Amino acid sequence: MHHKVLACLDHSSYANSVCDYASWAAMQLETPLELVHVLDHHQETAQTADFSGNIGLGEQESLLAELAAVDEQRASITLQRGHLLLESAKKRAVAAGVDKPNIRQRHGELVEALADIEDEVGLFVLGKRGEAGERESEHLGANLERVVRALHRPILVTPATFHLPTKMMVAFDGSMTTRKGIEMLASSSLLKGHECHVVLVGTDSAAASTQLDWARITLLSGGIHATTRIINGEPETALPAYAAANDIDLLVMGAYGHSRIRQLFVGSTTTAIIRTSDLPVLLLR
Amino acid sequence: MLLTKIRHDWFSNVRGDLLAGIVVALALIPEAIAFSIIAGVDPKVGLYASFCIAVVIAFAGGRPGMISAATGAMALVMVTLVKEHGLQYLLAATLLTGVLQIVAGMVKLGTLMRFVSRSVVTGFVNALAILIFLAQLPELTNVPWTVYAMTAGGLGIIYLFPYLNRTIPSPLVCIVLLTAISLFIGLDIRTVGDMGALPDSLPIFLLPEVPFTLETLRIIFPYALTLAVVGLLESMMTATIIDDLTDTGSNKNRECVGQGVANIASGFLGGMAGCAMIGQSVINVKSGGRGRLSTLTAGVILLVMVVFLGQWVQKIPMAALVAVMIMVSIGTFSWDSIRNLSKHPKSSSIVMIATVVVVVFTHDLAKGVFVGVLLSALFFATKVGRLLHIDSTSGDEGRTRIYRVKGQVFFASADHFKASFDFKEAVENVQIDVSESHFWDITAVAALDKVVLKFQREGTCVDIIGMNEASTTLVDRFAIHDKPGALEQMMKH
Numbered sequence: 001m002h003h004k005v006l007a008c009l010d011h012s013s014y015a016n017s018v019c020d021y022a023s024w025a026a027m028q029l030e031t032p033l034e035l036v037h038v039l040d041h042h043q044e045t046a047q048t049a050d051f052s053g054n055i056g057l058g059e060q061e062s063l064l065a066e067l068a069a070v071d072e073q074r075a076s077i078t079l080q081r082g083h084l085l086l087e088s089a090k091k092r093a094v095a096a097g098v099d100k101p102n103i104r105q106r107h108g109e110l111v112e113a114l115a116d117i118e119d120e121v122g123l124f125v126l127g128k129r130g131e132a133g134e135r136e137s138e139h140l141g142a143n144l145e146r147v148v149r150a151l152h153r154p155i156l157v158t159p160a161t162f163h164l165p166t167k168m169m170v171a172f173d174g175s176m177t178t179r180k181g182i183e184m185l186a187s188s189s190l191l192k193g194h195e196c197h198v199v200l201v202g203t204d205s206a207a208a209s210t211q212l213d214w215a216r217i218t219l220l221s222g223g224i225h226a227t228t229r230i231i232n233g234e235p236e237t238a239l240p241a242y243a244a245a246n247d248i249d250l251l252v253m254g255a256y257g258h259s260r261i262r263q264l265f266v267g268s269t270t271t272a273i274i275r276t277s278d279l280p281v282l283l284l285r
Numbered sequence: 286m287l288l289t290k291i292r293h294d295w296f297s298n299v300r301g302d303l304l305a306g307i308v309v310a311l312a313l314i315p316e317a318i319a320f321s322i323i324a325g326v327d328p329k330v331g332l333y334a335s336f337c338i339a340v341v342i343a344f345a346g347g348r349p350g351m352i353s354a355a356t357g358a359m360a361l362v363m364v365t366l367v368k369e370h371g372l373q374y375l376l377a378a379t380l381l382t383g384v385l386q387i388v389a390g391m392v393k394l395g396t397l398m399r400f401v402s403r404s405v406v407t408g409f410v411n412a413l414a415i416l417i418f419l420a421q422l423p424e425l426t427n428v429p430w431t432v433y434a435m436t437a438g439g440l441g442i443i444y445l446f447p448y449l450n451r452t453i454p455s456p457l458v459c460i461v462l463l464t465a466i467s468l469f470i471g472l473d474i475r476t477v478g479d480m481g482a483l484p485d486s487l488p489i490f491l492l493p494e495v496p497f498t499l500e501t502l503r504i505i506f507p508y509a510l511t512l513a514v515v516g517l518l519e520s521m522m523t524a525t526i527i528d529d530l531t532d533t534g535s536n537k538n539r540e541c542v543g544q545g546v547a548n549i550a551s552g553f554l555g556g557m558a559g560c561a562m563i564g565q566s567v568i569n570v571k572s573g574g575r576g577r578l579s580t581l582t583a584g585v586i587l588l589v590m591v592v593f594l595g596q597w598v599q600k601i602p603m604a605a606l607v608a609v610m611i612m613v614s615i616g617t618f619s620w621d622s623i624r625n626l627s628k629h630p631k632s633s634s635i636v637m638i639a640t641v642v643v644v645v646f647t648h649d650l651a652k653g654v655f656v657g658v659l660l661s662a663l664f665f666a667t668k669v670g671r672l673l674h675i676d677s678t679s680g681d682e683g684r685t686r687i688y689r690v691k692g693q694v695f696f697a698s699a700d701h702f703k704a705s706f707d708f709k710e711a712v713e714n715v716q717i718d719v720s721e722s723h724f725w726d727i728t729a730v731a732a733l734d735k736v737v738l739k740f741q742r743e744g745t746c747v748d749i750i751g752m753n754e755a756s757t758t759l760v761d762r763f764a765i766h767d768k769p770g771a772l773e774q775m776m777k778h
Contacts, residue, residue: 046301049573052447053308053454055564055616063571064530071532 003122003153004032004102008114009089011081013160014127019089020162021280022125023096028190031122033101035089037082038113041075079105111146123190124155128274145271148255148283154184155255155283157274165250165280167195169243170226171235174200174211177254181284182215185252186222190282196226199242201235236272243279255283294349298575305574306582309352309565311457313339313587314598315609316565317355318477323420324360324557325367326375327481331355332591333488334556339584341547342561347539348524349577350531352565353547354584357417358519359512359558361648366508374505376493379558381502381509383549386517390541398521398537404633405657406522407622408640410563412653413519414618415645421607421614424475432474432604439463439608456609463605464597477606478599484591488554513545514651516560520544523561530570564613632664670697673722675705685714694755695725699732708739715740720751724759 007022009015019035026033047070086103093101106113114124126147148155168191172178182198185191198215200208212228219226231238243251255270274281313335321331335354342353367375389395425432439459446455467474477483495501524535540561548558569579591598626634636657644653673692680687686707694702717736724730733749740747 045298046305046570046573046575049301049304050447050451050571051304051308051454051573052451053312053456053568053572054443054447054612055567055571056444056612057615058620059571059616060526060530060563060567060619061621063567067530067570068532 003120004034005029005123005125006114006117006121007033007035007089007125008110008127009035009037009085010127011085012127012129014129014158015085015089016092017158017160017162018125018127019092020096021156021158023093023098023101024162024164025123025125025156025190026093026098026101027096028192029123030189033093033098034121035086035093035101035103036114036117037086037103037105038110039075039078039082039105039107040109041071041078041107047071047074110143111150114147115150118151118153121153124151124153125158126155127158127160144274148270148285152285154285157281157283159278159280163249165194167197167246167248168250168252169197169199169239169246169248170215171239171251171253172198172200172212172215173202174208175254177284179214181252181254182218184284186218186224188222191224191252192222194224196224197242197246197248198226198228199239200228200230201233201238202230203232204230235269236276239273240277243277249279250282251277251279252282252284255285294577296576296578298573299578301573302576302578303582305569305572306579307586308454308572309569309574309579309583310586310590311454312565312568312609312613313352313354313583314591315456315460315601315606316357316562316613317587318480318598319420319606319610320355320357320360321557322480323357324363324375326372326557327483328477329482329484330372330375330555330557331360332484332587333554334551334559336584336588336591337488337551337554337556338547338559339580339587341550342543343577343581343584345539345543345546346577346580347536347541347543348527348561349533349535350566350569350575350579351520351523351527351535351540351561352569352580352583353520353544353559353561354565355557355559356516356519356562357420358413358515358650359560361416361420361650362511362515363508363557364648366505370504373494374501375557376552376555377495377501378505378509378512379548379552379556380493381505382512382516382558383545383547383552385509385513386545386548387542388545389513389517390538390543390545393538394517395521395537395541398525400658400662401518401522401654402633402636402658402661404629404636405640405654405661406525407619408637408657409518409522409644409650409654410617410619411622411637412641412644412650413563414614415641416648417610417614417617419645421610424603424607429474431472432602435463435467435472435474435602435604436608436611439605440611443608443612456612459608460601460605463608464601467602467604468600472602475603476599477601477603480603483595483598484588485595487588487592488556490553491555493552511649511651512558514654515649516544516548516558517541518650518654519563520561523563523566526563527566527570530567531575533575564617567616632661632668636660636664666695666697669693670695670701673698673701675702677707679712681714684712685716686710686712687716687718689718690722690755692721693723693725694729694732696728699728702729702732703736706736706740708743711743712745714746714748716748716750718750719755722755724756726759730756730759 005022005026007018009018022033082105090101090103126144198212200212202208208230216226216228231242317331317335318328321328338353363375366378442459442462443455446458520540521537524537524540528535544560551559622637639660640653640657643656644650673694675688675690677686677688688706737747
């Protein structure tokens with residue numbers, strides 16, 4: 001995670017917490033922080049409609065001028081609003097101790113915009129929901145899952161309020177994805193000096209213990225003292241329950257380990273946990 | 286991702302798309318009938334085609350919100366085929382057109398559109414508008430004065446009614462009102478019913494009744510090829526116009542394949558070949574249509590109205606349709622291009638006018654575009670050919686002359702290159718420094734060879750400096766083009 005931390009902001013109530021978590025991560029990782037606001041104009045939706053159905057002299061030119069004027073007006077307002085949002089977020093980040101956060105605005109769809117700048121980024125920070133999905137409190141934002149699937153970097157999904165993380169829980173199942181995740185954590189400074197629980201959901205077996213021992217030793221080599229635990233039950237319920245019982249305040253897990261087909265029928269563990277949990281979730285890709 | 290894309294393309298503008306689709310369907314009916322008449326087939330052929338193409342392109346097209354149906358550009362191409370061989374051969378040609386367009390899309394011919402300059406596009410659009418207008422003239426010659434009165438009244442309604450009310454499409458008002466008047470007074474003027482059969486049922490699948498022989502292929506292939514080219518040209522141009530209007534992107538190659546699929550479907554359901562329509566697509570965007578739903582709505586509403594209101598459609602006077610078509614031709618014509626004639630470079634204006642003239646005389650848009658593209662290429666070559674400068678200095682007490690060549694040497698500037706050397710001057714040594722020039726083709730190299738030969742015959746010793754740098758442009762696939770800094774390296778000498 002040697003690249004910068006990118007906080008994705010919008011006008012939702014998650015903006016402050018996204019900014020706070022991103023500031024925390026940037027300081028922890030000692031990397032630059034960038035605050036991004038993506039302006040999605042939804043060009044595919046018509047703003048004006050004239051049903052007169054006729055086309056007169058130079059209709060094409062005048063229609064182009066008219067549509068461009070409407071777009072321009074709307075875009076300049078949203079651009080201004082977005083800039084104010086970023087400015088206030090910047091002040092907040094500076095107050096939290098971040099050195100010179102960078103701000104930028106991009107046009108287009110969120111997923112595409114983020115994928116475009118992915119190469120410069122080491123960690124994305126996003127709110128659970130955007131401004132469009134604010135009311136449906138049980139559902140995730142429409143963009144979140146698509147963002148997580150489209151990007152190949154770690155993503156921190158934040159709840160609405162910031163709480164300084166001190167105790168982490170790493171969901172571990174011995175799979176390639178989570179093993180890679182453990183190695184990634186060990187080589188990163190994000191978790192240094194924090195209490196860390198590595199939890200494996202499943203039955204207590206020799207294989208599971210070996211896996212957990214490997215995880216503990218790998219983390220120790222990165223300077224993280226981890227306790228390991230095997231718990232029974234379904235991941236969707238057992239992990240949040242363990243987190244609640246042990247005052248965990250940051251969840252680390254691999255994202256979307258299964259195929260889309262399986263997810264269509266069974267549902268995704270990742271989505272379920274992000275949805276039900278009040279904790280920030282760090283998704284490792 | 287796929288689901289989101291589908292939702293994005295189809296359902297991001299539901300209300301606007303549905304309403305705009307209805308407005309477009311109303312305008313499509315007179316157009317489909319009028320274009321069938323141009324092609325010389327029953328109105329139902331054009332109406333089935335418009336339904337079919339609009340519905341298929343809604344799913345298969347690459348430009349959401351663009352309207353495709355039976356068009357004037359295509360109808361004009363098929364006139365002779367219908368006259369000489371009949372409807373069944375037209376259906377077979379339509380199927381072949383579809384196949385050719387799919388192939389064009391697969392080999393990504395859509396990218397060839399970059400060679401069609403803006404002047405050619407303007408010429409194409411203007412020629413199309415003129416042809417649509419000219420096609421209305423048979424309805425306006427040798428007719429009673431009532432027809433002129435009806436047409437003028439129709440145009441009046443179309444352009445003035447929006448000042449009263451902008452929620453009811455004025456072409457619809459024009460058609461309904463003129464039909465009512467002609468029925469009420471009992472005018473004896475031509476109606477749609479006089480022009481041929483209208484649809485009385487939903488279209489059914491049928492194979493064209495033609496012998497599947499090489500002879501048939503020989504007849505239909507030239508028409509299918511022209512239809513495919515004209516259809517793709519108009520579709521690509523319309524797609525660009527819609528891209529600009531809505532400030533969104535489109536997939537041109539997918540649109541090529543989509544046009545092909547739509548034409549094949551149309552051919553099997555007894556419809557003629559079609560393509561994207563500039564006028565209708567502009568109406569769609571103006572009415573608030575943006576997504577695929579607008580195109581689908583237009584097709585479905587068109588069929589529903591024609592099948593269920595068939596006996597009323599029969600009674601529409603041709604004068605009302607002529608008024609609508611005149612509106613389409615006025616709206617399609619680029620009036621800015623007339624204003625810009627004096628402002629734009631003469632070469633652009635010549636390209637535009639040449640395109641229009643060729644199309645109007647041959648009634649073939651493909652030929653017009655071909656001439657336009659050829660002319661723009663010639664003009665461009667001439668302009669770049671002027672970027673050549675040769676100066677010389679004398680040295681060694683008049684016994685040596687150094688020529689310095691700067692600029693582009695290729696077929697268009699090779700003569701100028703040769704003429705810049707003074708072979709009459711008696712010198713012992715000549716140095717030709719070509720390191721600041723580009724030799725683009727073998728004509729340029731041959732010209733240099735000739736110059737060297739000529740000097741040698743005069744007993745002069747010739748040195749060429751910097752040939753390696755100059756001829757890097759000669760190689761078609763020169764490897765450094767892909768590397769960063771290639772352009773700077775090419776431009777610096």
